[in-house]
Amino acid sequence: MVNMREIYEESLQHLENSVMSLADDVYRTIEKSINVLSDDNKDIAREIIANDVHINAKESDIENQIISLITKQQPIATDLRMILSSSKIASELERMGDNASNIAKIRKRVKIEDTYILARLNTMGKLSMLMLADLKEAYAAQDVNLVKEIIERDNDIDDLYKEIINSSYLIDNDPYISGQAHLAGRYLERIGDHITNIAESVYFTITGERFS
Secondary structure (H helix, E strand, O other): OOOHHHHHHHHHHHHHHHHHHHHHHHHHHHHHHHHHOOOOOOHHHHHHHHHHHHHHHHHHHHHHHHHHHHHHOOOOHHHHHHHHHHHHHHHHHHHHHHHHHHHHHHHHHOOOOOHHHHHHHHHHHHHHHHHHHHHHHHHHHOOHHHHHHHHHHHHHHHHHHHHHHOOOOOHHHOHHHHHHHHHHHHHHHHHHHHHHHHHHHHHHHHHOOOOO
8 A cells, every 4th residue: 555654755855856956957057157258159158048948847847746745735834834935945946047047148149358347247156156055055954044144145245236336437348248247247136136035935944934
């Protein structure tokens, strides 16, 4: 006879693994997007844009898993928090993928070579990647203090974005390139916001309380 509890536990684990897999994909996409802005080859930009379809598909699969768990099982309160948070986290990750894809689309239009701007864009991306990696560690260790620290780090990304948009000179003496560079910064700033939202969902999963 099939053990329904085992099936339930396996479904929960599969959901958690699916969310982690999506996070890994988005992490790699962010890494590629910040490197592509000054790359001579546009093929990587096209690859990032094409891969967004797969990220969307993974997010859709996660939502289907969640619907199945809620409708076919009777999750206890702790599991239900994880399930509901997984839905929000998958949605935030999908939006991060969209932002990374939008950065790749900028590379299809222009190549950014300004070292001042590139340094800040790269740092924003790397800070985001570190926040995302540390969130996986915080979730695995149920480390609330690390989650709080990650949320605070978004201020560093915001500060770098302000430095970019407050630049008083035209990048490469071209207003269009300047506008595109500022737009890239805006997409990276949004990625930081999405990671903050994920961190708040992780906080809720661990504590059962809303972050404030």
